[in-house]
Amino acid sequence: HYSFFEGEPRWPASKYSLTYAFLPGTRADAINPVSRAFQTWAANTHFKFSRTEDYVNADIKVSFESSDHGDGFPFDGPGGTLAHAFAPTVGMFHYDAAEEWSVIANPAAFHLETLALHEIGHLLGLGHSSIEGAIMYPTFSLGESKGLHGDDIQGIKALY
Ligand code: TQI
Ligand code: CA
Ligand code: ZN
Ligand code: ZN
Structure with a gap:
């Protein structure tokens, strides 16, 4: 069964249309998988997501970071934490640049799009x-790829 963050933070009703941007230096091959993950969430919820180049004002900022990167949650090199995203309405989603990432399901790497689906769930609450x-x-393995489940969609419908 789904759960929410403590205090059930959520995007305000006026913010059903959210913009996302990739920070400079984001690896180019991550853009399509992350964009597909946003569209999958949009297709199953009331949210709309559109990409903007304006990474200063975007609601959601996506980047690859390593070790201590200034948000109080340093990454830990290969293994351990793979990515993190903050509860509404912070709008930050970071991949650990030290991991092996792949666009297609690959048994020796983590699937960019599946991780994005999970982290966008956190971004939405x-x-x-x-x-x-x-x-x-809360389990995720090398090579694993998955999609949204009815439970994920019910969770968003219950929160909003
Ligand atoms: N990153 C954690 C995660 O996304 C960060 C985290 C831990 C977190 N506890 C949290 C984020 C509570 C929000 C709320 O869950 S991770 C998994 C899972 C990670 C972990 O890189 O360790 C998945 C990434 F759920 F399997 F533990 C993806 Cl699916
Ligand atoms: Ca790591
Ligand atoms: Zn971070
Ligand atoms: Zn998680």
């Missing part, structure tokens, strides 16, 4: 789910 198969279920 979902915590972890107890339902195996949910994108918010």
Whole structure:
């Protein structure tokens, strides 16, 4: 079953249309997988996501970071934490640049789009789910690729 963050933070009703931007230096091959993940969430919720080049004013900022990068949650090199995203309405989503990432499912790397689906769930206000198969279920392996589950969509519908 889905869960929310403490205090159930959410985007205000006036903010159903959110912009996202990639910070300078984002690896080019991440743009399509992340954009597909936003469109998958848009297709299953009331949210609309559009990409902007204006990374200063975007609602959601996506970047690759390594070790200490100034938000109080340093990355840890290969293994351990793969990525993190903050609860509404912070709008930051960071990949750990030290990991092996791939656009297509590859047994030796982490799947960019699947990680993005999970982290966007956090950006929208979902915590972890107890339902195996949910994108918010707290296990993730090398090579794994998944999509949204009914439980993830029900979670967003319950929150908004
Ligand atoms: N990053 C954690 C995550 O996205 C960061 C995190 C830990 C977190 N606890 C949190 C974020 C609570 C929001 C709320 O869950 S991770 C998993 C999972 C990670 C972990 O790189 O460790 C997945 C990334 F859920 F399997 F543990 C993706 Cl699916
Ligand atoms: Ca790591
Ligand atoms: Zn960070
Ligand atoms: Zn998570």
